[in-house]
Amino acid sequence: MSDYNAFRSRIIQISFAAAFLIIIIQLFNLQVLSGKYSRMADDQAIYRKVVYPSRGIVYDRDGKVILDNTTLFDLVVIPSQLKGVDTNFICRVLGIDTTEFRKRVVNAIVKNGRYQPSIFQGLLDEVLYARLQERIYGIQPGFDLVERPVRKYPYEAAAHVFGYLGEVDPKFLENHEGEGYRMGDYTGMTGIERSYEKVLMGERGIQYWLRDKMNRPTQRYEGGAFDTAMVAGSTLYSTIDIELQMLGEQLMQGKIGSLVAIDPQTGGILAMVNAPTYNPTLLTGSQRRQQFSRMYVDPTKPLYNRAITGEYSPGSTFKTLQAVIGMQEGVITDSSGYPCPGRYNGCGNGKPGCHGSGHSPDLKSAIAVSCNAYFAHVFRKIVDQPRYGSVDSGLTVWAKHMADFGLGHRLGIDIPGERPGLIPNSQRYIKTFGPKWNSCNIVSVSIGQGEVNSTIMQLSNAIAMIANKGWYYTPHVIDSIAGGDKFGLLTKYKKKIQAAEIPDHMFESVHEGMDAVVQGPSGTGRRLKIEGIVMCGKTGTVENSYRGKKQRDHSFFAAFAPRQKPQIAIACIVENAGFGGVVAGPIVSLMIEKYLHDTISKPRIPWIERYSSMKIIPPRVQAEINVQDSLRRMREMERLQKSMQKDKQQATTVVMPVGKSKLAAAPTPALPAKPTDTPFSPRGMASFLLKDDLYDLPNRQRSIFKV
């Protein structure tokens, strides 16, 4: 019996020990052998919070801050903690009703869940922020105000230079893997914000937080031992002269065109003006999306960086380059002359015609009066040189010279989106005219018409090269980076580009001609003279057509000053504004005076007002604007009509419960808009709108071109 009991007691002891052995084995298995659980624990419990550095700020050449940061506030909501929050107050301050309130809360729950903060209204303006901040204790913890750094533009100018920021998209994340971007981050989309993103963005800091099962961060992981501090973005020093830039934007307003001013000594861009432009602040606030889409569909294309993407025929300004190449190739000298009977007869068809007539005794006067026949002659002589055998290879040589002036290819400036322009080659003409084409086929190229295209940036750079007598630095906006250029972003802008040794005297004679354009008695730009400055300029009047229909000429002007030791080179186009000396010329002249003298002389101050109030919107663009306006008006009308019908229906149901249909037509509510007798059908409305526009259009155009 006792043996029997001892046996059972032993069995029980062994079972107990065995059970605990299983426990310890399983513990060992989970805790020591299996590594996945600690990874799972980290994944669910450690929250990697990215701390955003402020983006780098930008100075202009005089040390003024032209691109800065400011802090706006987002109103965020945590839906799970809304109990007891004064929602009426929120609705009142934000001007929304309770349905909208509920909709936003539901949206927040859908987006980030009940326990995570979601943006209820982003980027509050100061007034809203102040009103909410005042009563913050009444709305916490369901609501909170969260800091959000945004860009600030102290001068509200140079929008296209800076560019704008935008949220990264999945494709961007794919292309920039491993650079620390995440969904919801902002990055430079255009302008220097984009090209200097690497230095402007700084380094994001990372904080490790513990979070609970509701994903709420609760405390710092290990007291912040693994955190990395954020590093603010580097400061950039730009070559922009913000006052010059603002003057340019003022002068160009109401027109379509662009203007680029370069410091020839350094290649630094002093001003890059596009017209129309926009206030860069519009793309930072809570209305960003609406503003963007509004500008995106605007027919005048304010978002479009014309200075580097607009490809225009360079027009007569091109003649200065033709002159240099002609001398280089030895087909003319500065004293070569050519008779001009009012047209070029070398090809037998009298094209191109001339602005005036008379003999061009030498290069200087040919440039000064912008003689088309002279340069047609020069160009044909260049490409038809017997030593090159054929016009094909002659043109190739010519194109090579043009490339040396920075035309026909992207310059590589530090603003993205540049277009290459076009210097045609022989293949192109073989395609157009067949293998037996000759120089007469392409004679319009000689005066910067025809197939030749260039951007204002390229033209301005070519003028800088002429001013420098044969060399240039690639134009750029950023001169230096605080803390050094770690990524080599600026290296190529420090390299002097000089393709060929061209004797100074060849440029001298071109300078002579450009001098005479302004200072000469019969120069095309003699009105543009600036007291105390010797300015070398060249007018351009560019024929152009839109969808095969000839449009009013573009007004061009390119200049550099002073003639000795040039400090500014500038090119400007105003679309469909006519003769070069009329609109583009005065603008350039004022810009040069402002830059070199820092002020505008008294007698010329009225000019600023005159040219900045000048409105030149090409008729084709105006027509598009009108179509858009009338479409918008029509949509408003339809909406109005619909709401009226709805009212009417409600009214009828209330008024006549008996069902007498005659009564229904009786109350016709008066229209708040244009009163009219015609019954309201969408068709009728469209017709009166159309009529209205037809009458309106010529009137508006007339007023535009009165100036």
Added chain:
Amino acid sequence: MAQHGPIIHKGVNWIIIWLYIILVLIGLISIFSVEYRPNMDFWPSITGLETNYSKQLLFFCISIVMGVFILITDSKFFAATANLFYALGIILLLATFVVGKSIGGSHSWIPLGFMNLQPAETCKIFVALALAKFLGQTETDFRKSKAQWIAIAIALTPAVFSILQNETGLALVYFAFFIPLYREGLPATYLVVGISLAVLVVAALLIEPNTLFIILSVLAVLSVYFLWTKIKRNKTILLLIVAVWGMAIGLQRFAVPYMFEQIMAPYQVERIMSMFEKDYVPQDPTKVEAFIREKEKQGKTKDGEKQENYNVKQSKIAIGSGGFLGKGFLKGTVTQGDFVPEQHTDFIFTAIAESFGFWGSALVALLYLALLLTMLNVAERQRSVFSRVFAYSTASVIFFHVVVNMLMTMGLAPVIGIPLPLLSYGGSSLLTFTIMIAILVRLDADRQVVLR
């Protein structure tokens, strides 16, 4: 002895008392680590009785008073009043149906104003006493099956009430009383049959019915093959094998599906299934709806069907992420993030395992084993059957709790919601185990006296 005044220390087993104190202190620290956050004030939260660890500290004080009170009680008292207490326990269990209150889905609590009493929990003491009393009586002949069935009835009656009160976990604990019964001579057949049944039920759940059918048939054929020489001598063995095979098939094909689909509530089935990391959807379409509604009520449908496994998954993550050395006290990320549900009660072990790693959790397991083996040792040296049965009962109940709870947190046993003795938060539980251990120590101190 009694007339000289109570002498507590004489004959008292200090090893058990020290192990008890150490384990309760570990429990207090663990509950503290589950609840405490760096931004809390330390002292007010202890004295204010607003936190669980401060309440548990109070329960500990009450337990000590209770324990001391028991230690100065004459051991004859327990033998004398055993049946009375058992009757009281049954009455309390019955009263629960009338005046009871539901907490967390189980209708097993009696509100007492200052605390809630769970009779199914306290009844363990009374069953242990009653069983000891019954088996200790000289007139009981435990070799007779009548006595065996009476003993089983004493042990399992509270279990039946418990199941009716929707407290399956506690009901299962009463099966631990089979261990003292086995020690006292209950034929092993009961256990073999019981365990085989359990294995068969689990197999029926896990293995595809036809596969299991083949396995069972192969087993039957194999046993016939190996027992062939015996069968030739005695044909009844063959008959027996065929009968067992038939019963097993019947159980597998009809009884288990019937039990799981018809008798048990879907959530209970799901808990058992979740242990094996299987998803469960009731086969009866009318029940599916109720099942989903029940889940919604518990807020468990949000992340899909896998929610029921959430407890076990988080518990395993907490334990597994502790590693060998642990993350350090108050540094457990899973604990600090409240990821493990019911961590201060049933899943308190995860807090220890996360903070102190393998060495810490294994140490706790070994402390329990030491306590249990000491108790078994103590049990065997008793002269009276009463004391021995009571000691075995106490050790077995604690054993069952500890092993099932730990295996449950590690995903090797279903989540049946029984606390870890002495460590888990809860006044009823702590007091029950304190009383059992105190009585055991008191009885052991008087081991020379024969009690009946």
